[in-house]
Amino acid sequence: MPLSAHCRRTRWQLSASAGDCRSQRWGLPERFLLFVGTLEPRKNLVRLVEAFSRVRDTQIGLVLAGGKGWLYNELFAKVEALDLSEKVIFPGYVMSKELPLWYNAATILAYPSIYEGFGLPVLEAQACGTPVLTSNVSSLPEAAGDAALLVNPYDVEAIAAGLNRLLTSESLRCDLRERGLGHAQKFSWPRAAQETARVYRRALAEGERA
Template identity: 55%
Template sequence: MERGDPAHVAINAHLLSFSDSYRGAGIHRYIRALLEYLPQVSDHRYTAYLGDPRAKGVTWTGINARLAPFSTMSPLARAVWEQVFQPIHLVRDAVDLVHGPAYALPLLCPTQSVVTIHDLSFLLYPAAFNRGNRLYLKLMTRMATQRADGVIVVSEHTRQDVMRLLNVPASHIHVVPNGIDPHFRPLPADKVRVFRAQRRLPERFILCISTIEPRKNLTTLIRAYATLGDIEHKLVIGGGRGWKYENVFALVEELNLADRVWFPGFVQHDELPYWYNAADLFVYPSIYEGFGLPPLEAMACGTPVITSNTSSLPEVVGMAGLMVHPTDIQALADAISRVLTDKALATSMAVQGLARAEGFSWKATAARTAAVYDALLATRVPKGATHVIPR
């Protein structure tokens, strides 16, 4: 194979989940977008390794989907496949480059490799994670970033974290922001009205879409909402239960808000635009994000956004939303009150949000990812020669 010719690129898609749970959120969306758009923006031959048995029969144009003979939905099974079976497949399938889209690569990797780091929350906020999950992520991420030919990060903030916490040189890191699906857009009022009736959504409500886990800071949102008193807006927190979520539900009971705060559970991706369109305001008080897709999706639907002024969220929201410190309950309550009572402000935020969201697309994400592949593949050493990872 000559340099510049189409290469064989494999993507470890074992975190692609078809379950109605938090596993079908952020990283799942990232992997799915790569599988959909990479064949549209590059001429490489793509193979996707899958581990969810429910993926049987699922196809993507231009992708050779390979389903593992056993389920890898459990962390242990997935780790075994990644470290034992994946290297064998890479050799047998004559892969030129493998992409680990979520933190991990095989330790004995026979090909060039790229790993994506979405955030380092498990290093910065270890108490928010279960011990086993935290230790695995810490170990695999450190080893993957040291062994990979290239490291992709989803924001400039994450790039800084990876340089500072993992000692990866800046020249080795590529910032490729996440994108947004085109069906996130303002919808006709009559369709939103029908959906509201079908799902029995409140007539007026504040929305938060988030996995229910400590880092998402939902207790601050609930306390801020409680200070607003008996307003007409309900609070709707949509998302699957992640880990350490019990105190969120306990707080709602403690504050006697059970009839005003609704947890509808995991929201299907195809329905999300309707939820955003139906809401008067979207609030995302996360303590730390590597990117932060929900605020971007809400803005693309024309919904005003309030979020935190920390980590990568200012990169995503820009000047289109209101930002407050994630631990300042009163500041969050004041911001919510401002948007709900100032129609001109809400309208201005909606317009600015739409303009901001236009700068993000999954197709652009795929194109920039393919450009990383191309840059690394251009350094390929001919077969029979010794491969030296550039640093």
């Protein structure tokens, strides 16, 4: 059942003041990969950090935005072990009303989760015009449609290769940006309500036949 992205359906343009706010208030690098979600094992962040360490672009940062979940110590230990403390940023939980600015500021949304009920950050990023790399498992292919680069989340090399491909191909990023905006427009709360009603009607009909 599709859920609605709460980003606007057109890309929010960052003003100079928004850029200043980004750098001064949040301390974000000029260019960065963004993850949004709880810091927990199913989000596959240890492999994402390992893949990030193999990215050829040495000027890019990695921002892992989300509150601490459970078993997150391995993630912090991996960042330390790979000597990435200055390039991997943990800003904590980001309020929903501020998320569009974060998506807009990001070069790529990197979301190689292992399991999701839906994967709303993928759709939110697409609605904001941000190119997306995500997993080819669970519900994420459905959430992303044909508007994201899908990778094997269990393969660090595959994740790294996907990131490098996106970072080195402006044409691919532009293509995913445009396709993402179109894909996100297919999802809305009215559509979600219609789908919910359809499921209930089908369940009632099947119950009457039983």
